[in-house]
Each structure stands twice: as C-alpha cells, then as structure tokens.
Amino acid sequence: MTFDRNLKIAPSILASDFANFGLECAAVEAQGADWVHVDVMDGHFVPNITFGPDTCRAIRPHIKTVMDVHLMIAPVDPFIAAFADAGADIITAHVEAGPHIHRTLQAIRATGTKAGVALNPGTPAGAVTSLLDMVDLVCVMTVNPGFGGQKFIHAQVEKIRELRSLIGDRPIHLEVDGGVDTQTAPLVAAAGADVLVAGSAVFRGGSVSEPDAYGKNMQAIRDAVV
Ligand code: DX5
Ligand code: ZN
Numbered sequence: 001m002t003f004d005r006n007l008k009i010a011p012s013i014l015a016s017d018f019a020n021f022g023l024e025c026a027a028v029e030a031q032g033a034d035w036v037h038v039d040v041m042d043g044h045f046v047p048n049i050t051f052g053p054d055t056c057r058a059i060r061p062h063i064k065t066v067m068d069v070h071l072m073i074a075p076v077d078p079f080i081a082a083f084a085d086a087g088a089d090i091i092t093a094h095v096e097a098g099p100h101i102h103r104t105l106q107a108i109r110a111t112g113t114k115a116g117v118a119l120n121p122g123t124p125a126g127a128v129t130s131l132l133d134m135v136d137l138v139c140v141m142t143v144n145p146g147f148g149g150q151k152f153i154h155a156q157v158e159k160i161r162e163l164r165s166l167i168g169d170r171p172i173h174l175e176v177d178g179g180v181d182t183q184t185a186p187l188v189a190a191a192g193a194d195v196l197v198a199g200s201a202v203f204r205g206g207s208v209s210e211p212d213a214y215g216k217n218m219q220a221i222r223d224a225v226v
Contacts, residue, residue: 001066001089001114003136003171005194007225008034009218010068010175013059014050014148015199021055022062023208031215035066037177037197040083042073045097046146053082060087070118070177070197072145073097076104084111092116092139092175095127105134116175120145121153125162135172137195138163142188143178148199152179157191164192182224189225196221 011033016024025036043049069088074097083091091108095101108115116137117128140160143150175195176188206213
C-alpha cells in the first residue's frame with residue numbers, strides 16, 4: 001500500500017448481500033471502489049454480530065484493492081494474528097476496546113499489517129494524540145458503531161477538523177465511518193477526511209446482477225465533494 005491523501009471511497013459490505021460477499025466485493029470494485037471496508041462485530045463491544053476472520057479470509061481473494069478491516073470487538077489482542085493471516089491490509093481497533101490500545105497497535109504492526117485506531121462519537125480527539133506516531137489511519141465514527149443506515153452525527157465534524165490538524169504531515173489516513181452520503185461527504189471532506197466509508201449510500205438500489213447503481217452512487221458522492 002502506498003500513501004496519498006486523494007479522496008477514497010471505501011464501501012462497507014455491511015450493506016451488501018451477506019450471501020454474496022465475494023461477488024459484492026468484485027462488483028463494487030469494478031464500479032470504482034478504492035478500498036473495501038469490512039465490519040467485524042462481536043455482540044459485546046457493539047450490540048450486533050457480523051462475522052470473524054474466516055469470513056475475511058474467504059473474502060480476501062475477491063478484493064484486489066485494500067481490505068480495510070474495522071474491528072468492533074473486545075478484547076482485540078487475541079484475534080489480531082487471525083485477521084492478519086486472513087489477509088487484512090489495515091486492521092483498525094477502537095481506542096475504547098480495552099485499557100491497552102498502545103499494546104494493541106504495536107501488536108497489529110508487528111504482524112506487518114497497517115494499524116488504525118477508531119474513536120466512538122463520545123470519545124474526544126485528544127484520546128489519540130499519544131498514538132499518532134504508531135498508526136497509519138485514524139477512523140472517526142460519525143454514528144454509534146453497530147449498525148448501518150444510521151443518521152450522521154454532525155457534532156463529529158469538528159472532531160475531524162481537530163484530528164486533521166493533530167495529524168499534520170504524518171502519513172496517516174483520516175477515515176470517516178457512518179452516515180456518509182451525498183449530503184454529508186462534502187462536510188467531512190472539507191474538514192480533512194480522505195477516506196469515506198459508506199455502506200447504505202453505495203449499495204442502495206443495486207445488486208450483483210445490477211451493479212451499475214453502485215458506480216452511480218459512488219460517483220454521486222465524488223461529485224458532491226468536488
Ligand atoms: C457501523 C459500521 C459502518 C457502517 C456504515 O458500525 O462501522 O462501517 O457499515 O454504514 P452506513 O454508511 O450505512 O452508515
Ligand atoms: Zn466500519
């Protein structure tokens with residue numbers, strides 16, 4: 001993976017057909033996705049369950065770009081090796097997932113995988129200032145994690161701006177996750193985000209047999225930002 005700050009769209013397969021993950025990943029990439037965002041939930045850290053490392057491993061061959069794995073699980077450390085072995089390019093853990101996020105990020109990087117840190121809406125930007133020299137990505141949650149299709153929390157835009165300034169020249173992606181659509185994408189991009197996760201706004205109206213809608217939806221987000 002090389003680093004640049006060009007705008008990227010990372011469709012979340014949480015909003016895709018769970019019976020067709022491989023085809024969905026290929027379809028959304030063929031329609032112009034920059035990364036593929038994979039939401040792992042444990043029913044403990046967040047009030048929903050999705051899937052684990054074996055599913056990530058199964059999806060991996062169908063992703064040519066970047067497999068961006070968002071762990072909404074606690075604890076994290078016992079599972080890092082499994083997600084790295086499954087082929088994740090980036091593993092993101094939540095700062096709220098345990099008392100030792102520093103150790104978690106060290107452990108992720110030790111696998112050779114890029115490390116990301118995510119912040120829930122109630123967590124201030126300052127929670128990651130001591131971590132910025134050991135991460136490749138900061139993810140600002142603009143909904144409470146657990147479900148797709150929730151309403152964007154506008155108060156998070158200021159936090160994105162703060163983090164953009166804290167990151168400075170470091171080669172760190174600033175990702176935004178939750179409620180990103182044609183209305184909210186321009187706000188977060190203007191605040192400094194470079195990776196936009198979008199689930200429902202990308203997969204809405206399409207399917208693996210009618211994937212054109214994915215391309216149109218992503219183009220509408222890009223057009224809204226420019
Ligand atoms: C929420 C997930 C998000 C979610 C985004 O817990 O981390 O990635 O899928 O979905 P939308 O774009 O529908 O808010
Ligand atoms: Zn996510």
